Amino acid sequence: NISLYGNTATITMYDMLGVNIALSTDWTPSGSMNLLRELRCVDYFNSRHLNNYLVDWQMWSMVTSNPARGLSVANQTGSLQQGQFADIAIYNGASAPNYYRAVINAEIKDTVLVLRADLPLFGDKELMDAIPNGQTGCEEIPGGVCSVGKTACIMREVGVDYKTLAAVNASSYPLFFCSTPDKEPTCMPMRPADKYGCGQYPLADPSKDFDGDGVPDSLDNCPTIFNPVRPVDDYSTHQCKQADYNGNGIGDACDVNPLGKI
Numbered sequence: 001n002i003s004l005y006g007n008t009a010t011i012t013m014y015d016m017l018g019v020n021i022a023l024s025t026d027w028t029p030s031g032s033m034n035l036l037r038e039l040r041c042v043d044y045f046n047s048r049h050l051n052n053y054l055v056d057w058q059m060w061s062m063v064t065s066n067p068a069r070g071l072s073v074a075n076q077t078g079s080l081q082q083g084q085f086a087d088i089a090i091y092n093g094a095s096a097p098n099y100y101r102a103v104i105n106a107e108i109k110d111t112v113l114v115l116r117a118d119l120p121l122f123g124d125k126e127l128m129d130a131i132p133n134g135q136t137g138c139e140e141i142p143g144g145v146c147s148v149g150k151t152a153c154i155m156r157e158v159g160v161d162y163k164t165l166a167a168v169n170a171s172s173y174p175l176f177f178c179s180t181p182d183k184e185p186t187c188m189p190m191r192p193a194d195k196y197g198c199g200q201y202p203l204a205d206p207s208k209d210f211d212g213d214g215v216p217d218s219l220d221n222c223p224t225i226f227n228p229v230r231p232v233d234d235y236s237t238h239q240c241k242q243a244d245y246n247g248n249g250i251g252d253a254c255d256v257n258p259l260g261k262i
């Protein structure tokens with residue numbers, strides 16, 4: 001959304017209203033190539049444009065328990081509980097300050113093990129060699145993943161081996177990157193002014209705009225939370241106003257009660 005439209009959902013407002021917020025990938029031409037990259041984008045947007053409104057456990061929940069709740073399958077998956085499907089991804093958190101940050105900071109090589117309904121699908125070669133069902137229909141990925149030996153159960157899942165699958169997809173987008181993926185869409189919000197001269201961001205001088213939404217801090221009704229002028233919020237008057245539903249002078253993006261008078 002940020003790459004295509006220069007903006008995304010007003011996460012802070014929805015959170016204050018108690019809305020369940022989940023995160024997923026889109027398709028590669030306009031989105032991140034995997035969920036780790038999507039989390040990295042959220043982490044950047046949160047720190048640069050939301051003044052760290054989201055804490056680590058909230059971002060982690062957006063890819064675990066929250067989607068399960070949103071799809072009404074929280075009684076089957078989305079958390080580590082007895083009786084639920086063991087759909088689990090485990091990451092190397094040796095250098096992370098907490099468990100949540102281990103997931104948010106993870107690179108593709110840090111994916112230690114992936115299980116689906118307790119069946120191993122992918123992981124570190126030494127671990128896959130040692131666990132049940134980590135060998136049948138599984139093979140080591142040639143050259144590893146970013147210098148880390150990995151095993152994937154490709155034959156068991158799709159009926160062909162890695163070599164065959166790689167050959168028929170030789171001209172396709174690579175399976176993984178060890179750094180920022182090539183041509184990855186930007187996570188930096190940017191938008192030109194509309195036909196009324198409203199809504200352009202960022203400002204030429206970022207020192208005057210803490211949250212990067214194109215509204216100078218001295219005029220911004222949410223100076224630390226990204227809430228650019230959008231025609232949809234006040235399209236009838238075209239006065240370049242930020243969203244403020246209850247008219248109390250506090251923008252919807254940072255108002256603890258955006259629908260009420262306080």
